[in-house]
Amino acid sequence: MSLRAVNISVKLGARAVLCGVSLEVSPGELVAVVGPNGAGKTTLLRALAGDLAPASGGASLDGRSLRSWASLDLARRRAVLPQKPSLGASFTIREVVELGRFPHEDRGDDDSKAAARALATVGLGERADDPYTQLSGGEQQRVMVARVLAQLDAEHDEPRYLLLDEPTTALDLAWQHRLLRLTRELTSAGVGVLAVLHDLTLAATYADRVALLVDGRLEVVGETSAVLTETVIERVYGVRATIVEIAGSDLRLPLVIGGAPPPSSPARGANHRHNVEQVQPLETRV
Amino acid sequence: MSSRRPRWGRGGLLLGALALFVGLSALAGLGLGAFEVGPGAVVEVLRAHLLPGGSTPSPIVDAVVWEIRVPRTILGLAVGAALATSGALFQGLFRNPLADPSLLGITLGAAAAVAIAVLGIGMLDVSHAPLGLTPEVLTATRPYMIPLAAFVGSLVTLLGVVALASGPGRLDVTTLLLAGIAVNAIAGAVTGFAIFLADDAQLRDLTFWTLGGLGGASWTVVIAVVPLLLAGLAFVPTLARRLDCLLLGETEAGHLGVRVEATKRSVVGVGALLVGVSVSAAGAIGFVGLVVPHLVRLLAGPGHRILLPASALLGAGGIVLADVLARTVVAPAELPIGVLTTLLGGPFFLWLLAGRRRGR
Numbered sequence: 100m101s102l103r104a105v106n107i108s109v110k111l112g113a114r115a116v117l118c119g120v121s122l123e124v125s126p127g128e129l130v131a132v133v134g135p136n137g138a139g140k141t142t143l144l145r146a147l148a149g150d151l152a153p154a155s156g157g158a159s160l161d162g163r164s165l166r167s168w169a170s171l172d173l174a175r176r177r178a179v180l181p182q183k184p185s186l187g188a189s190f191t192i193r194e195v196v197e198l199g200r201f202p203h204e205d206r207g208d209d210d211s212k213a214a215a216r217a218l219a220t221v222g223l224g225e226r227a228d229d230p231y232t233q234l235s236g237g238e239q240q241r242v243m244v245a246r247v248l249a250q251l252d253a254e255h256d257e258p259r260y261l262l263l264d265e266p267t268t269a270l271d272l273a274w275q276h277r278l279l280r281l282t283r284e285l286t287s288a289g290v291g292v293l294a295v296l297h298d299l300t301l302a303a304t305y306a307d308r309v310a311l312l313v314d315g316r317l318e319v320v321g322e323t324s325a326v327l328t329e330t331v332i333e334r335v336y337g338v339r340a341t342i343v344e345i346a347g348s349d350l351r352l353p354l355v356i357g358g359a360p361p362p363s364s365p366a367r368g369a370n371h372r373h374n375v376e377q378v379q380p381l382e383t384r385v
Numbered sequence: 386m387s388s389r390r391p392r393w394g395r396g397g398l399l400l401g402a403l404a405l406f407v408g409l410s411a412l413a414g415l416g417l418g419a420f421e422v423g424p425g426a427v428v429e430v431l432r433a434h435l436l437p438g439g440s441t442p443s444p445i446v447d448a449v450v451w452e453i454r455v456p457r458t459i460l461g462l463a464v465g466a467a468l469a470t471s472g473a474l475f476q477g478l479f480r481n482p483l484a485d486p487s488l489l490g491i492t493l494g495a496a497a498a499v500a501i502a503v504l505g506i507g508m509l510d511v512s513h514a515p516l517g518l519t520p521e522v523l524t525a526t527r528p529y530m531i532p533l534a535a536f537v538g539s540l541v542t543l544l545g546v547v548a549l550a551s552g553p554g555r556l557d558v559t560t561l562l563l564a565g566i567a568v569n570a571i572a573g574a575v576t577g578f579a580i581f582l583a584d585d586a587q588l589r590d591l592t593f594w595t596l597g598g599l600g601g602a603s604w605t606v607v608i609a610v611v612p613l614l615l616a617g618l619a620f621v622p623t624l625a626r627r628l629d630c631l632l633l634g635e636t637e638a639g640h641l642g643v644r645v646e647a648t649k650r651s652v653v654g655v656g657a658l659l660v661g662v663s664v665s666a667a668g669a670i671g672f673v674g675l676v677v678p679h680l681v682r683l684l685a686g687p688g689h690r691i692l693l694p695a696s697a698l699l700g701a702g703g704i705v706l707a708d709v710l711a712r713t714v715v716a717p718a719e720l721p722i723g724v725l726t727t728l729l730g731g732p733f734f735l736w737l738l739a740g741r742r743r744g745r
Contacts, residue, residue, distance in 0.1 A: 189686060198633060202641060211386050
């Protein structure tokens with residue numbers, strides 16, 4: 100019982116975007132995928148969603164290859180939140196969320212209740228009849244989250260999985276945390292979640308395990324505190340970081356302090372380091 | 386239940402109002418024209434033919450209503466529903482309100498195929514009965530050959546235009562519309578060449594197909610064409626929810642369990658059938674597929690469960706009313722209905738374009 104990538108390689112044209120990546124998401128755990136831009140995070144998520152055909156390797160859900168699943172059966176067990184929602188049609192918020200019920204529509208569940216629950220969860224229950232297109236980017240993202248929640252709201256107990264591609268990008272600070280706390284509630288209910296995240300602090304706060312992708316390879320995967328160390332962060336991202344222990348909890352969060360010299364341009368790097376050592380506040384420098 | 390889906394309430398109301406509109410349009414189509422027949426007489430004629438034991442007011446009224454206007458009205462209803470529905474289908478599939486069978490070149494593509502078929506059938510040397518085609522066989526199959534040619538023509542142009550506009554990953558709508566312009570030009574040239582080759586009788590046929598109209602309606606045409614259109618229309622509601630999901634994007638629809646490729650093929654096939662068969666019977670009636678779904682969307686939102694049936698109803702009633710107008714404004718002459726719809730639809734299209742440039 101798991102959502103599993105086995106030795107997946109993906110090529111875009113001649114370029115290898117993913118090289119032999121294996122990763123497993125079990126029901127009830129939150130796995131964060133982190134890494135620099137272009138490391139292949141979204142590609143890995145798309146391969147796990149079945150959106151692209153890997154050059155080699157493959158993805159499976161609960162022991163069966165993704166391709167052998169009927170599309171509706173798959174949609175009842177697995178939801179995907181895309182990176183950038185694009186919906187130009189003037190649906191109401193409620194209608195967008197009800198699209199998430201599509202795979203359940205002939206199963207006798209109460210679809211409108213499921214949609215209403217999902218909308219209340221993202222704090223938009225009162226505005227269900229507003230047009231979706233007039234919302235801000237962050238609000239639209241919350242509607243899409245509700246759509247995904249409605250899709251996972253099943254009165255049947257198949258194991259369920261959720262794939263989130265940079266879900267916090269459009270959200271303000273409070274909603275970034277609310278979304279990830281929501282995700283933790285889902286994992287407590289037995290949902291397996293894979294989330295592509297840029298914010299290492301968010302990843303360290305909420306994830307059970309972290310998978311670090313670099314240049315299409317899985318650099319390391321494991322317990323959050325074991326993966327997100329000062330040396331790893333500096334080596335992979337080229338920024339200096341320190342690990343802060345939060346008093347009164349067992350959290351150990353990476354705090355990014357500033358840039359380190361990019362290896363290719365020593366002159367600019369030296370200048371940059373100079374700035375960092377002076378510990379000038381960022382605002383006054385700009 | 387009432388709070389469940391507010392647009393269902395509004396949508397249901399709209400569907401009811403539109404059904405009434407269709408009924409009134411049909412009554413107008415049966416009663417109005419160069420020869421006026423009162424609603425009472427219309428009902429009497431219908432009762433005489435449909436129920437046992439009725440009598441008709443007079444042989445003339447009976448001939449005008451039952452032999453001319455009933456088939457014409459039935460054809461108008463079916464063609465209007467088919468064209469408006471195909472527009473709504475294409476707009477959903479391409480996620481673009483500008484998609485319309487006439488703008489994409491499908492309508493004129495089908496008309497060009499009809500032109501080729503008309504000439505081809507005319508040029509067959511039937512005295513040798515090639516391929517077993519005796520004159521009798523040709524006469525018997527002609528009502529079906531023309532719809533077939535139109536269907537093939539619309540399918541080929543649709544697939545050609547879509548293939549041209551498909552880049553890696555996504556359909557490019559600008560290219561789609563540009564390809565539609567080019568196809569329209571080519572189809573126009575093909576039709577023009579056919580007109581150049583045609584004899585007088587064929588010429589009248591070809592002009593009719595290029596401009597569009599319900600003047601060719603007869604019980605033979607109705608029996609050949611309407612079942613095909615009804616079959617296509619009956620399949621459409623199964624696509625509604627999947628088209629809703631497709632509005633999110635093809636990938637997202639796939640995540641919701643929609644079989645995207647199969648859905649696209651169904652939409653393309655049904656759309657081409659509806660347009661092709663309509664064109665074969667009523668010629669190239671433009672812009673119905675653009676204007677009608679747009680009006681429905683303004684009233685009931687973009688959900689296809691209301692949009693598709695409401696477009697069918699509004700298109701059906703609208704074409705019959707337009708036909709009444711075409712028959713009466715310059716009576717006893719008849720305006721080609723395609724000229725009328727294009728005169729109304731063209732400015733509407735420009736208005737839509739201007740709205741898009743202003744950012745809605």
